[in-house]
Amino acid sequence: MNFGYLIVVSSNKEVDYLKLAYALALSIKNTQKPGYDKVALVIDNPELIKNLKSPWVFDHVIKWDKETHWDGRSWMDQLSPFENTVCLDADMLFLRDYSHWIDYFVKHKELYVASKAYTYRGEEITSDFYRKAFTKNKIPSLYSMFTFFKKNTDIATEFFELGRFILKNPIEFKNLYMSDFRPKVVGTDEAFGLAAKILDIADDIAHDLDFPKLVHLKPMIQNWPWAAERVTEHAGFYFNMHGNLKIGNYQQYDIVHYVEKDLITDEIVSMLEEIAWNKN
């Protein structure tokens, strides 16, 4: 089986996305079985990889600088070196073996985009606090942070081409499809949701499954009775030398999309590195 994870980053003055991608790649190497732990990194400046202590966690490094920030992910089908790919956001951590999810996707799907997320306490997120553009305009609420696709399949090619077209023409698509609630920015999630709606494939590519389970740490969707600017204002982030993560006093088992980029400190990176070195 030719499978791997794809992470797309670009240089940014405020956030070191390479560091986040490196932490994610380390966590993949630390938790996934051989054959399910390949990682490809797409980056505008591959020279920066030399500064990492364990650049080997990236099995492929692809130089690409046509887009900046998150827009680059919409090119995932053209950038991936794998036949079967899961494209991830850089600000995520793997905490246990998820290879059985991959077996299902490889066997049964050509394209699948996550459509559910969970709080750190394991509750399914139902709030549309950050997703009013989806609910008000009746657009499938997709999370591009976990997108599985088979390369060169008709459905994936058509979907990603339309997604890119939407990202390049946001005003026209806002006027046509998002008149009930216009988001400030049409990002990858909105573009993917719109593409699924226009192609009428939401039931094929985002049907209800018990996985992937993604913990989404945006603060206002944690079912708290108070407002918050950051999840870590109210719940601690405790990563240990066994590669386990507790948020508050809840042990995390699923993929965590931590959102707050400064949570990945040099100390946590060093812990992930030490776990990887001891494993290999």
Add this chain to the structure above:
Amino acid sequence: MEQKLMDFDEWIKLPVNQVEYFVKFNEDDGSLLGVYPAHASQDFLNKIKIDEEVADSIASGEENIFSYRVDLPTKKLVKISKFSTHSLIKIDDVLHRVIDKKWSTITDPDVMISYNKENKSLTFSMSDKYSKNIIWDGETEMVFLVTDYNDPNVLLHMLSIRAGDITEITKSFTLDLPNRFSVYTRRIFDKYIFETK
């Protein structure tokens, strides 16, 4: 009558506009009643001289007379320090992890914690800035939780220290601790540092 001029060499050595300041205080509890220049305080019985710097900070509103008290036995001015200098709002304030010096950018910590692996001693100390003429206002207990590395859910030891115990001297505990552990505390001061030797 003609005034005799002072010798120029002596005159030039005199400090310019040097005003001395005094505080008037309550003889029963040492609380300050006012700050006065020397010429306006001649008739007061209960007064002590204070530094111009302190007088300026009170005059400018940077501090006030309630920030100080006269220590009656020694007749010295002491600063009353509010025990909590950090507001306790976020989880990182209520349960603050003391970061290892190796990973921290803090260069002027308020509270230092060091563990000597050889002697198995965990030592607490405070910055020199808290060691002179400060009295602490209110309850001054600091509780430190020694826990599993980066996991306050697994408590190894709970240590209690009063601020006054470590302002001028250090306080040590003999503890046999694992290779890696963390120290958490209620964040009363802004900057804490941890170090293993």
